[in-house]
Amino acid sequence: MDGRTPKKLYMQIADDMRRMIEQGLFQPGEKLPTLQALAEQFGCSRATVREALGALRGQGLVEFRHGNGTYVRTASVEMWMQPLDAAILLGLDEVRDLIELQTAVLAGIAHAAAKRRGGSDYSALARALFELESSGRHSEHRIASELHFYSVLAECAANRVLENAFRVLQEALRSSLRVLNPKLDLGLRTCRSIYDAVQMERPDLAREVVYAYGEELLRAMQLKKRTPKSAF
Numbered sequence: 303m304d305g306r307t308p309k310k311l312y313m314q315i316a317d318d319m320r321r322m323i324e325q326g327l328f329q330p331g332e333k334l335p336t337l338q339a340l341a342e343q344f345g346c347s348r349a350t351v352r353e354a355l356g357a358l359r360g361q362g363l364v365e366f367r368h369g370n371g372t373y374v375r376t377a378s379v380e381m382w383m384q385p386l387d388a389a390i391l392l393g394l395d396e397v398r399d400l401i402e403l404q405t406a407v408l409a410g411i412a413h414a415a416a417k418r419r420g421g422s423d424y425s426a427l428a429r430a431l432f433e434l435e436s437s438g439r440h441s442e443h444r445i446a447s448e449l450h451f452y453s454v455l456a457e458c459a460a461n462r463v464l465e466n467a468f469r470v471l472q473e474a475l476r477s478s479l480r481v482l483n484p485k486l487d488l489g490l491r492t493c494r495s496i497y498d499a500v501q502m503e504r505p506d507l508a509r510e511v512v513y514a515y516g517e518e519l520l521r522a523m524q525l526k527k528r529t530p531k532s533a534f
Contacts, residue, residue, distance in 0.1 A: 311346060311350055312350045312351075312353035312354045312357065313354070313357060315344050315346065315350065315351065315354040316353075316354040316355075316357040316358050318344070319354060319355075319358060320358065320361070320363060323363055323374055328374050329374060330374050330375065330376040331373065331374060331376045332373065332374050333370075333371050333372070333373050334355075334364065334371065334372045334373065334374065336371070337351050337352060355372055362375060363375060398520060398523075400474055400478075401478055401516060401519050401520050401523065402516065402520075403471065404471050404474060404475050404478060404516070404519075405512060405513060405515070405516030405519070407464060407467045407468055407471060408452060408468070408475075408512045408515075408516075409508075409509045409512040409513055409516075410459075410461075410464050410509075411452070411455055411456045411459045411461070411464050411465075411468060412455060412459075412496050412499070412500065412505075412508035412509055412511065412512050413505040413506070413508055413509040414459035414460070414461050414464060414505070415427075415455050415456075415458040415459040415500050415508070416499055416500045416502075416503055416504055416505035416507075416508040417503070417505045418458065418459065418460055419500055419501065419503045420503060422458065424458055424500065424501070426454050426457070426458075427451070427454050427455060427458055427497060427500070428497070429454075430447075430450055430451040430453075430454040430455075431451060431493055431494065431497050433447050433450065433451075434447040434448055434450070434451050434489075434490055434493055435490065444489070444490075445476060445479045445480060445489075448479060448489045448490070448493060449472060449475065449476060449479070451493050452468060452475075453468065453472075455496065455500075456468045456469075458500070478519050478523070479519075481519070481522045481523050488515070488518055489515075492511060492512070492514075492515040495511045496508055496511050496512065499511055
């Protein structure tokens with residue numbers, strides 16, 4: 303016994319349906335089956351399904367159209383800017399464009415920080431890397447620590463435009479990082495490599511490290527969106 307309270311049935315069903323959306327079994331813009339059909343599928347009452355759909359609506363994953371049923375939401379680029387995993391709803395072309403933009407901004411930041419390394423105190427960057435190394439795997443803490451490293455790196459770059467661009471894209475980048483498995487330590491290894499390149503004052507290498515990371519993000523996102531699995 304772990305002492306945890308079991309999830310209510312409607313939340314279990316909401317979780318199952320969310321996974322089905324993430325895995326492409328329900329596509330953006332697609333109309334969901336009727337309440338009765340979903341109740342039969344999940345072996346529960348229509349009222350329970352209605353509660354589950356309400357939870358999904360609160361997460362921004364579905365929308366109710368009066369007199370016309372429930373539909374999987376089609377995300378806009380603006381949705382990505384919210385702290386929501388809207389990446390699963392965007393088309394691959396939009397995902398690619400956003401990740402390329404995030405990568406370009408981070409690459410510019412890393413390049414500028416390495417160029418300005420001489421004579422500057424980058425002890426805050428070392429502390430940010432240490433915090434990332436100390437963070438646990440499979441957690442929002444790991445993602446938050448990685449984002450904090452990039453934030454400090456942006457300050458080191460001493461370029462207000464790049465720093466502001468990072469702040470605008472921060473929540474979009476958070477959604478991107480959730481796609482990667484923290485257990486693989488790819489983000490940690492990347493930040494170590496960026497840190498080393500900055501300390502060696504090698505701006506071109508710092509930029510190359512970020513672009514390689516961007517390619518890994520794209521591959522992970524494409525794999526997630528193109529390999530739907532059974533939700534049960």
